[in-house]
Amino acid sequence: MFETIFVEKHLASTKRARSILNKFPKANVTVIESVDDVFGKVKKPYLQKRETLNLFLGEKKGTLVKAAPDAYGLSGEPHYYFIHAYNCIYECNYCYLQGYFHSPDIVIFLNHEEICQEIERVALLEQEKGNTPWFHAGEFSDSLALSHITGELSLYHDLFSRIPYAKLELRTKSANIKPLKDLPPRENIITTFSLSPADKIKKNDLKTPSLKARLRAIKELAKLDHPIGIHFDPVVYDDGFEEKYRELIAEMLEVLPHEKLEYISVGVVRFTKNVFEQVKKNYPKSELLSTELIKSFDGKVRYNRPMRLWILSTIKELLLKASIAKEKIYLCMEDED
Numbered sequence: 001m002f003e004t005i006f007v008e009k010h011l012a013s014t015k016r017a018r019s020i021l022n023k024f025p026k027a028n029v030t031v032i033e034s035v036d037d038v039f040g041k042v043k044k045p046y047l048q049k050r051e052t053l054n055l056f057l058g059e060k061k062g063t064l065v066k067a068a069p070d071a072y073g074l075s076g077e078p079h080y081y082f083i084h085a086y087n088c089i090y091e092c093n094y095c096y097l098q099g100y101f102h103s104p105d106i107v108i109f110l111n112h113e114e115i116c117q118e119i120e121r122v123a124l125l126e127q128e129k130g131n132t133p134w135f136h137a138g139e140f141s142d143s144l145a146l147s148h149i150t151g152e153l154s155l156y157h158d159l160f161s162r163i164p165y166a167k168l169e170l171r172t173k174s175a176n177i178k179p180l181k182d183l184p185p186r187e188n189i190i191t192t193f194s195l196s197p198a199d200k201i202k203k204n205d206l207k208t209p210s211l212k213a214r215l216r217a218i219k220e221l222a223k224l225d226h227p228i229g230i231h232f233d234p235v236v237y238d239d240g241f242e243e244k245y246r247e248l249i250a251e252m253l254e255v256l257p258h259e260k261l262e263y264i265s266v267g268v269v270r271f272t273k274n275v276f277e278q279v280k281k282n283y284p285k286s287e288l289l290s291t292e293l294i295k296s297f298d299g300k301v302r303y304n305r306p307m308r309l310w311i312l313s314t315i316k317e318l319l320l321k322a323s324i325a326k327e328k329i330y331l332c333m334e335d336e337d
């Protein structure tokens with residue numbers, strides 16, 4: 001999977017680094033002073049991840065927990081994300097990571113104790129203000145895709161078991177639930193799956209597990225009482241979208257009973273200007289480009305506003321018709337006020 005693994009010198013002999021290195025016995029290993037000295041220093045085209053991918057193991061420096069942008073999660077509560085990795089093994093053609101870093105190589109940070117300490121500090125401050133803070137894993141990566149290799153889940157699980165007033169969201173497109181299944185469910189640790197109709201996953205979520213595999217994972221976790229959330233995000237329009245989402249909702253409810261669904265968010269595909277340029281370059285024939293997109297109020301590229309509202313309200317209507325409580329439905333309306 002990885003051609004070369006770069007590991008920071010002061011971490012190279014730690015148990016955590018050794019355990020990851022041992023999983024890739026064929027990879028070349030290069031010891032470096034700091035990830036920042038090498039990662040992204042030579043620009044590597046995004047799609048080169050198809051041929052060669054390197055892995056970096058290092059320590060996250062600087063801000064470990066960041067306030068999340070507006071419209072990030074359920075409204076009314078403070079949202080934060082923490083960074084324990086950069087980049088992703090999957091290749092969604094709308095991915096915001098295109099062009100974000102100068103390289104698609106994967107970086108895994110190993111100083112989880114420090115990240116946990118910072119989460120706890122921020123959580124306490126928010127609790128004192130009477131808030132329920134949310135922490136999202138994987139702003140720059142998929143939360144579960146590599147969790148069997150990185151092995152950090154149990155640490156975050158311990159932390160959030162100790163601070164039940166704070167919530168952890170593990171957001172994923174993977175079906176890699178084995179490490180999670182080994183841990184007891186917690187009300188405040190919510191695994192959220194991004195779902196799209198099966199044909200959209202095939203066309204746009206390249207190299208990710210199929211809808212079937214994701215639904216199977218949801219079923220298994222729900223049976224074990226792990227709280228589950230769903231993201232219908234990004235919704236990519238086509239003429240049959242209403243029927244496709246009707247079918248998707250029915251398939252979802254077959255594996256996830258209403259009472260086990262924590263919440264469902266719906267968001268329409270959108271890009272920053274830079275990412276949009278990358279999409280045009282990397283996926284010129286993609287269906288993402290086949291519907292007219294406009295630059296909207298915040299500089300992001302989206303469908304026009306009436307179309308966005310129509311798509312969102314159509315899907316909301318379908319969810320309500322499927323008896324999903326309206327309090328559980330969250331529309332990502334970045335321009336709503």
Ligand code: SF4
Pocket residue numbers: 087088089090091092094095096097140141142173
């Ligand atoms: S799963 Fe998320 S992070 Fe990974 S390629 Fe897809 S959109 Fe990007």
